[in-house]
Amino acid sequence: MTPAPLVVRETTNLEDAARLLLETKYRRLPVVDVEGKLVGIITRGNVVRAALQIKREIEGKA
Secondary structure (H helix, E strand, C coil), X not given: CCCCCCCEECCCCHHHHHHHHHHCCCCEEEEECCCCCEEEEEEHXXXXXXXXXHHHXXXXXX
């Protein structure tokens, strides 16, 4: 039997998704909804872009 694949849920926050990508060999992870259906893919690039956007927004408020 094939083991359950590593996935993130739609509700997974950016920090947790980044941690999973950094702590594993994977460059991308499937994103699933509450029923386990595929709704997208998150990549390391997505995480980096989101983190940079958050940083810019924070710096813009300072």
